[in-house]
Amino acid sequence: MNNRPMQALRRVAGIVPLPGRVPLALRSLTADRARLLRSVSGIAFAVLLMLFQFGAQKAFIDSSLEVVRALDADLVLMNPQKNRFGTKAPFPREQLVQAAAVDGVQSAHPLYAEWSRSMWKNPDTGLWFKVQVLAFDPDKPVLRIPEVEAARHALRTPDTVLVDSRGRRFLGFPGAGGGSELSLRRVRVIGTFPLGPDFLIDGTVIMSDRTFLNTFLPSGGVTAAGSRPSKVEFGLIKLAADADLETVRARLRAALPNTVNILTKGELEAIEQAYQSRMAPVGPVFNIGVVIGFLVGMLIAYQILYADLSDQLGQYATLKAMGYSNGFLVRTVVEQSLAYGVVGYVPAWILANALFWVVAWVTLLPLGISLHLTLLTLALTLLMCGVSGLIAVRRILRTDPAEVF
Amino acid sequence: MKLLIAWRLTMHDRVRSLMVIVGIFIATLLMFLQLGFYAAVPKASTLIFEDMPFDIMLTSPAYVYQGSPHALPRHRLTQAAAHPEVVETAPLYIGTAQWLSPESGLMRGATILGIALDRPAFRHPGILAGLPELAKADTILVDTETRAMYGPQTAGRLIELADRQVMLGGTYALGTGFVGLAVAVVSDINFHRILPARPLHSINMGLVRVAPEGDVRAVAEHLRALLPADTRVFTRKEFFAHEQARWTRATSAGLIFGFGAAVAMLVGVVITYQMLATQITRDLPRFATLKAIGYGDGALVSMVVGVSLLMAAIAYPLAAGASFFVYDGVRAVTRLPVEMTMERLALVFTAVTGMAAGSALLATRRLLQADPADNF
Numbered sequence: 001m002n003n004r005p006m007q008a009l010r011r012v013a014g015i016v017p018l019p020g021r022v023p024l025a026l027r028s029l030t031a032d033r034a035r036l037l038r039s040v041s042g043i044a045f046a047v048l049l050m051l052f053q054f055g056a057q058k059a060f061i062d063s064s065l066e067v068v069r070a071l072d073a074d075l076v077l078m079n080p081q082k083n084r085f086g087t088k089a090p091f092p093r094e095q096l097v098q099a100a101a102v103d104g105v106q107s108a109h110p111l112y113a114e115w116s117r118s119m120w121k122n123p124d125t126g127l128w129f130k131v132q133v134l135a136f137d138p139d140k141p142v143l144r145i146p147e148v149e150a151a152r153h154a155l156r157t158p159d160t161v162l163v164d165s166r167g168r169r170f171l172g173f174p175g176a177g178g179g180s181e182l183s184l185r186r187v188r189v190i191g192t193f194p195l196g197p198d199f200l201i202d203g204t205v206i207m208s209d210r211t212f213l214n215t216f217l218p219s220g221g222v223t224a225a226g227s228r229p230s231k232v233e234f235g236l237i238k239l240a241a242d243a244d245l246e247t248v249r250a251r252l253r254a255a256l257p258n259t260v261n262i263l264t265k266g267e268l269e270a271i272e273q274a275y276q277s278r279m280a281p282v283g284p285v286f287n288i289g290v291v292i293g294f295l296v297g298m299l300i301a302y303q304i305l306y307a308d309l310s311d312q313l314g315q316y317a318t319l320k321a322m323g324y325s326n327g328f329l330v331r332t333v334v335e336q337s338l339a340y341g342v343v344g345y346v347p348a349w350i351l352a353n354a355l356f357w358v359v360a361w362v363t364l365l366p367l368g369i370s371l372h373l374t375l376l377t378l379a380l381t382l383l384m385c386g387v388s389g390l391i392a393v394r395r396i397l398r399t400d401p402a403e404v405f
Numbered sequence: 406m407k408l409l410i411a412w413r414l415t416m417h418d419r420v421r422s423l424m425v426i427v428g429i430f431i432a433t434l435l436m437f438l439q440l441g442f443y444a445a446v447p448k449a450s451t452l453i454f455e456d457m458p459f460d461i462m463l464t465s466p467a468y469v470y471q472g473s474p475h476a477l478p479r480h481r482l483t484q485a486a487a488h489p490e491v492v493e494t495a496p497l498y499i500g501t502a503q504w505l506s507p508e509s510g511l512m513r514g515a516t517i518l519g520i521a522l523d524r525p526a527f528r529h530p531g532i533l534a535g536l537p538e539l540a541k542a543d544t545i546l547v548d549t550e551t552r553a554m555y556g557p558q559t560a561g562r563l564i565e566l567a568d569r570q571v572m573l574g575g576t577y578a579l580g581t582g583f584v585g586l587a588v589a590v591v592s593d594i595n596f597h598r599i600l601p602a603r604p605l606h607s608i609n610m611g612l613v614r615v616a617p618e619g620d621v622r623a624v625a626e627h628l629r630a631l632l633p634a635d636t637r638v639f640t641r642k643e644f645f646a647h648e649q650a651r652w653t654r655a656t657s658a659g660l661i662f663g664f665g666a667a668v669a670m671l672v673g674v675v676i677t678y679q680m681l682a683t684q685i686t687r688d689l690p691r692f693a694t695l696k697a698i699g700y701g702d703g704a705l706v707s708m709v710v711g712v713s714l715l716m717a718a719i720a721y722p723l724a725a726g727a728s729f730f731v732y733d734g735v736r737a738v739t740r741l742p743v744e745m746t747m748e749r750l751a752l753v754f755t756a757v758t759g760m761a762a763g764s765a766l767l768a769t770r771r772l773l774q775a776d777p778a779d780n781f
Contacts, residue, residue, distance in 0.1 A: 035686065042679035049435070049672045056661050063657065081512040089512070116501060128467040128475065170655055199657045279552065281449065281583055282658045284739040285442050289665065296435050300676055303428040307683050310421060355668070363660040 035311070039304045043344030044351070046297035047381050051352040051369065053293030054377060057277075057286035059360075059367040063198035064276050066366065067134075068269050070195070071111070072144040074245060075252070076268050077235030080261045084275040085268070086115050086132060086200060090231035091260050099235060102251045104243035109140035110232035112212050120205065122172035123180040129171055132204045133182070135212030137228075142236045147193035148206055154190050155208040165192035166364050167203025185215045196364050199282060235260075294380060301381075302388035305337050309392045316396045330393050337389025341381045349374065410695075411711030414688055421684070426720045428680040429757065432673040433724035434731065436753050437745075439669030441732055443662040444749065445741040447649035452582035452742055453518070454644070458493070458528050460621045461485070461628065462639045463611030476607040481636045485611065485628055490619030496608040497526040498596045502567035504587055506556040513555060515566065516585035517545075519596030526612050531577025532590055538574030539592045543599075545571050549578045550740050551587040566599045580742060583652075611636075674756055678764040681713050685768040688712070702773050710765040717761035725750060 030036060068085055077099060079089035093110060100108035112135040120131040136142045138152045151162055161182065163173040174180065178189045182205060195204050207215070213229050239248055245264070252262050263271070277283040309316070316329060353369055360367040415422050454462075463485065465475035482494040498519030505512045520526045522536055535546040538560075545566070547558050556564065562573045566589070581588045597605050613628075615621050621640055628638045639647060653659035692705055700708075725745075732743045 035683065038679050038682055038686075042676060045672045045675040045679075049668060052665065052668045056665060060657075060661070083513065087514060126467075168655065197657060202656075279554075279586060281581075281586075281739070281741060282446075282662075285445075285662070285735075285741065288735060288738065289439075289442075292435065292438060296431055296672075299431050300428060303424050303680065304683075306424055307421065307687075310418075311687060355664075359661070359664045363657060363664075365657055365661065 032311075035308065039308055039340060040344045040347075042304045043301055043340055043381075043385070044348040046300040047345050047348035047377065048351055048355075050293040050297045050380065051348060051373075051377050052355065053286075053289040054373055055352065055356055055367055055369060057290050058370075058373060059363075059365045060199060060282070060286050061273055061276055062366045063196060064200070064272055065269055066195060066198070067132075067204070068265065068272055070143050070145050071234070071236060071265060071268075072142055072238070073109075073236035073265060074239045075237040075249060076263045076265060077108075077237065077252075077256070077260050078233070078263065078268075080259070082261075083271065083279070085272050086113075088113075088115060088233070090233050091235075093228065093230055093232050095256055095260050096232055096235040098255055099237060099252055102248065102255050104240050104248035104251060105237055106240040106243075107140070107238045109136065109142045109236045109238075110209070110228075111136055111142045111234040111236055112209055112229055113233040114212070114216050115201070117183060117216055118205070119183050120171060120173075120203070121181040122170065123174060123178065124172045127170075129202060131167070131171065131182075132201045133207065133212065133216075134204060135207045135209050137209045142234075143206070145193050145195070147191065151191040151193075155206075155211075157188075157190070158208075158214065159185065159187050159211055160190045160207070161187045161211070162191045162193055162206040163189050164195045164197075164204040166194045166196040168197050168364065171203045173203060183215050187211070187215075196366060198365075199276075199280065237262075294384070297381070298384040298388065301341070301384045302391060305340065305385065305388045306392040306395070309333060309389075309396060313396065313399060317399050320396075320399065326397055329396055330390070333393040333396065334386055334389045337385045337392075338382055341385030344385075345378055345381050349377075408711055411708050411715055414691065414708075414712050415715055417691075421687070422716065425680045425684045426716050426723075429677050429717060429720035429761075430724045430727075432676040432680075433721055433753060433757055434727055435669050436673040436756065437724060437728035437749065438731060438735070439662075439666045440749050440753070441728070441735070441743045441745070442741075443653075443659075443666040444746065445739075445743045446583075446656075446659045446662055447652045448742045448744070449580075449582035450652040451645055451648045452580045453584055453588075454648070456529055456579075457497075457526055457612060458495070458614050459612035460615040460641050461613040461625050462641070462644045463613060463628070463632070464637045464639065465609075466634060466637045476609055477611065477636050479606045479608045479611075481632050482608070482611040482613070484632060485613045488624055488627060490616050490624050491613055492616045492619075493524060493614040495524045495526040495612040495614075496521055496593065497610040497612060498593060498603065498605075499609040500596065500600045500603055501585070502599055503565075504555055505565035505568075506554075507564065508556055511554060511556075513587065514585065515551075515555070515587035515589060517566065517596060517599065518588065518590045519593045520590060521593050526610075527579075527590070529577060529579050531575075531579065535575045535577060535590075539590070539595070541572075541574065543569065543571045543595060544574035545589040545591045545595070547573055547576050548581050548588040548590075549576045550581040551589075555587045569599050571595070571599065581740065582742065583658075670756060674760045677717070677757060677760040678767075681716065681761055681764040682768050684716070685709055685712065685765060705773070706766070706769045709769045710762055713761040713765035714758060717757050721754060721757050725753070 077096065079091045081089040096108050096110055099105060114133040118131050118133040119128045121128050138155045141149060141152055148162060154160065167173045174189050176189060176191045180187060197203060209228055213227065217229055239245060249262055277287060319329060356367040356369060463477060463481055465477045467475045479496055482496055485491055486494045500517045501514055502517055503512050504515035522540055525533065525536065532546060538544050539546060549558065551558065558573060558576050560573055560575050563570055593605055597603060615624050625638050625640045632638065653663060696705060729745060732745060735743045
């Protein structure tokens with residue numbers, strides 16, 4: 001207890017108190033180094049648990065939103081039967097042509113997609129895997145992915161594809177120059193783009209509408225230049241520079257039959273998010289994980305603060321006997337609790353970043369701690385520590401100083 | 406005597422001791438829950454195969470998992486049936502079709518499992534009881550875990566599957582796992598009616614049952630030699646290992662829940678240490694007193710370990726018991742097969758008691774160095 005570093009720390013704490021106040025919270029925090037270390041590490045691991053659960057849930061949702069976010073559109077047309085991005089429900093291409101003619105619409109580009117019949121053959125092992133295939137007219141860009149944008153003109157060559165450089169490794173996606181088979185059709189890889197898998201899709205292949213038609217539609221495998229699939233999966237609308245979104249949406253609504261939905265990108269993201277967190281088999285598990293992470297963190301923090309305060313009961317009783325008010329004691333305890341929260345949060349945050357870096361590398365999922373997640377978890381940490389302190393302080397308030405000694 | 410002292414120490418400040426026990430309880434429950442999630446992933450993937458009667462499974466060589474099973478010729482089953490030790494074979498057809506609920510106009514994907522009625526690939530009692538219904542044209546059985554958005558599961562309800570009107574003949578409760586949000590069982594003939602592009606001679610999986618006295622591995626070896634390269638032969642054990650390896654090591658869900666379980670174990674162990682170390686440190690003056698009145702180091706160590714193990718021993722059975730209820734709740738919400746196993750009970754027990762003894766031994770180092778006079 002009476003070693004040099006501790007004395008030094010106390011002296012420093014004593015040198016820079018707030019005007020007219022002894023830094024009591026800090027002093028009771030640092031009074032026992034071993035205990036401080038144990039308590040802080042306990043809280044830090046509780047915070048780590050919370051960070052991991054929040055981060056995993058966010059990665060789960062984000063991974064499925066990456067492709068939606070990459071769509072280059074102000075409004076998206078799609079079949080109302082679609083309850084998520086990755087389910088087949090196309091609508092007639094004529095309706096997209098009608099939409100293009102609406103006043104205020106600068107362009108209406110088609111996006112074709114296939115999720116169930118699209119089988120990719122791993123060129124190394126010969127095994128077949130389902131992949132997501134996206135296709136578009138190389139003259140009508142639809143994806144805001146720089147690598148796709150750079151390579152789109154080259155996709156005009158029949159049977160050329162771009163593959164996801166972050167696709168799952170068992171797919172065996174080769175780099176540019178490689179080749180394999182997609183749904184029994186020979187394809188040549190001319191480039192890659194980084195998209196990444198989600199919980200249902202292992203990897204993505206991008207091609208031209210004409211290659212798409214040849215691969216998936218019964219056309220005998222060969223089509224004349226200029227022929228297009230008759231149905232599209234998504235219609236991507238861009239507005240003229242001066243057009244108002246809601247006005248154009250109303251015009252589109254009037255021009256199109258109600259067999260097509262007109263959504264903003266935000267609404268499409270919301271649909272995807274609702275599907276993933278409520279309908280997908282693993283969605284509710286992540287929601288439970290987040291609740292558990294917070295509850296366990298809260299209980300652990302409370303347990304630790306309660307134990308520490310109980311140990312310091314004598315000191316607090318002394319203060320009380322000296323005539324300090326209950327308000328002062330509450331303030332000190334809450335300050336001490338919040339200090340625990342902050343001191344515990346920092347190592348937990350660093351540890352979680354390191355952990356996510358490893359997990360992201362292994363799982364290829366968009367794991368990371370955003371500013372939003374940092375602020376949210378820090379606020380929850382302070383909340384749980386503050387509340388725990390308030391509950392624990394009741395024991396001190398109940399104490400009769402005479403009984404403690 | 407030592408145990409009695411340990412007990413007295415535990416009971417001395419009951420509120421504090423209770424808090425420690427609650428802390429260990431929570432940490433233990435957390436481990437159970439996250440390990441349960443992790444184990445549910447491969448379990449969900451093999452759910453429909455678990456009570457299928459097979460010793461050997463024939464699949465396409467390209468078989469990866471049931472979501473994309475590929476086809477093999479039905480004739481391979483006939484060839485397998487010719488082996489003297491094979492007593493029964495059964496085909497399984499797996500397909501997907503759009504399910505249209507006429508009431509709401511909602512159209513969603515559903516998974517259809519086709520079976521031969523004279524040798525069903527399932528021995529689930531609900532499916533066997535429904536076989537007479539399945540014999541009718543365009544009639545299906547629906548898994549009760551099919552999500553609510555697919556509409557009511559009342560027998561006699563008419564829906565459309567792949568633009569063909571079919572009738573719900575009844576339900577069975579096997580579980581949908583990762584097969585899909587809606588799963589229906591149909592006869593092979595109806596499978597072909599609903600999905601005309603899927604001929605009956607092309608099956609997705611071939612179940613082979615070997616006589617009880619037969620040698621499964623020898624039969625499997627024989628079939629591997631006999632059947633051409635269009636068929637892959639798994640023994641039951643190999644098949645489950647293949648499915649589970651894929652789901653736990655190659656998919657997002659398995660990987661992320663694996664890390665979730667690892668983090669929970671780490672946090673659980675650290676929290677347990679924190680709780681017990683704090684408690685033991687707090688009791689140091691008492692141990693010092695015992696040391697001062699002449700107790701030996703060995704006695705002190707066993708007392709400290711005794712206190713730790715006592716608390717763990719109270720918290721662990723409570724947490725194990727509570728996790729059965731929590732698993733029930735999670736099963737109801739997520740519809741994933743979260744279930745307790747003996748292995749998990751043993752694993753968590755080892756982690757908790759190991760950590761209890763470990764934290765006690767760590768804390769006693771300080772105790773043994775302590776000069777009783779310093780502690781007052």
